[in-house]
Amino acid sequence: MLKAMHKNDLLSKKCWSIALSTTMFAALTLSSMASNAADPGGYGLKIYKVESGLYPHVQVYFRTFDENQQPLVNLNELNVGLMVKGKAYDPVKRQYRLNSIRQRQEATRSVLILDTSSSMAGAPFNAALNAVVHFIESKRPQDEIAILSIDKNGNKTGYNMVSEFERDNGALARRLASINANSKQSRIYDTIGAAMQMCGMSSQGSASPGKGDYIVSCSIVVFSDGKDEGSALSREELNARISALAIPVPIYSLAYTKNTKDFKNLESISKNSFGVYYPIGESVERLQPTVEQIQNILQSDYVLTFRSAIPVDGEEHAIKVGVEYPSGSGKYTYESAKMEAIEPPPAPAILNTIVDLDKLIPPLPQSATPYFDVPGQAPASVQPKQ
Numbered sequence: 001m002l003k004a005m006h007k008n009d010l011l012s013k014k015c016w017s018i019a020l021s022t023t024m025f026a027a028l029t030l031s032s033m034a035s036n037a038a039d040p041g042g043y044g045l046k047i048y049k050v051e052s053g054l055y056p057h058v059q060v061y062f063r064t065f066d067e068n069q070q071p072l073v074n075l076n077e078l079n080v081g082l083m084v085k086g087k088a089y090d091p092v093k094r095q096y097r098l099n100s101i102r103q104r105q106e107a108t109r110s111v112l113i114l115d116t117s118s119s120m121a122g123a124p125f126n127a128a129l130n131a132v133v134h135f136i137e138s139k140r141p142q143d144e145i146a147i148l149s150i151d152k153n154g155n156k157t158g159y160n161m162v163s164e165f166e167r168d169n170g171a172l173a174r175r176l177a178s179i180n181a182n183s184k185q186s187r188i189y190d191t192i193g194a195a196m197q198m199c200g201m202s203s204q205g206s207a208s209p210g211k212g213d214y215i216v217s218c219s220i221v222v223f224s225d226g227k228d229e230g231s232a233l234s235r236e237e238l239n240a241r242i243s244a245l246a247i248p249v250p251i252y253s254l255a256y257t258k259n260t261k262d263f264k265n266l267e268s269i270s271k272n273s274f275g276v277y278y279p280i281g282e283s284v285e286r287l288q289p290t291v292e293q294i295q296n297i298l299q300s301d302y303v304l305t306f307r308s309a310i311p312v313d314g315e316e317h318a319i320k321v322g323v324e325y326p327s328g329s330g331k332y333t334y335e336s337a338k339m340e341a342i343e344p345p346p347a348p349a350i351l352n353t354i355v356d357l358d359k360l361i362p363p364l365p366q367s368a369t370p371y372f373d374v375p376g377q378a379p380a381s382v383q384p385k386q
Contacts, residue, residue, distance in 0.1 A: 158187025
């Protein structure tokens, strides 16, 4: 964990001072408080998790996206800012770090949903199977995948549990081999609802964030034509459940086969969940490169680790994470969340991790704070020349 977190430490203090000339938080205006949804030509971010179990160190996990719903690349402390209870952290004081999840040990979870209706049989279904195998092969060793098949045959729920969450690629492939496209109905909404429950009940694994069995996000990938038949849930009810989730579960839909009239169902669900809708149509050869894009999204999340200056009080406190993209543009998008100022559990693994983080982000002198010394004004080192 620490090797990955140390990568950004290669930036020298000189670089930090120069970067402040972009006035990281001087651009905090009404426009910077805009929605996190990406407008044409814009970008956004979504916070998935705030972990306070290593207090005073807090870890914020978030996903970014541009106007094409692709992740922002090469972010670092120079274009990602932090506010706690309305006060902006001064990056020169080095009280927060930013890392990509790709180089860290935390695990992600994905639920793959495969439509097995007889109308999908043949080349489309075989292409989908191959894409699922490719998705499995391209995951990191610690990441976990579950597989559900939309299958009415002999199953009152409308789906079959092909595999619970599993890390072993070989085990997943063997279970996948048992699926056939011969179902009489496609209860798509009920199956997606079941996948959401699996994500909601995801075990948090290790009590120590940063370990390989600590789950930080769960996503759903749907391979289907979007035609629902006989679900107990309606599309509207499913979307209402998605909107009510406290922790986002993005749904990535790959809509394929020649009959496109029901694709809008998948489009609606994906867009409502901060996922992405891919209209594959009859171009089934696009399935494999599309799952590569999805894996890239899942592995491009960021982790912002900061040292809080708020004493332990057992209360929740507001935080904001802001992204300036492109760097130096002065345009910020912010996402709000909350942290807890709590004492960490007295577990040796947690206490040892806190000791390691203390070395990475040491406390400031007693009289100092991590915030800008003069709110709303850049430090003297970057004041414009008169």
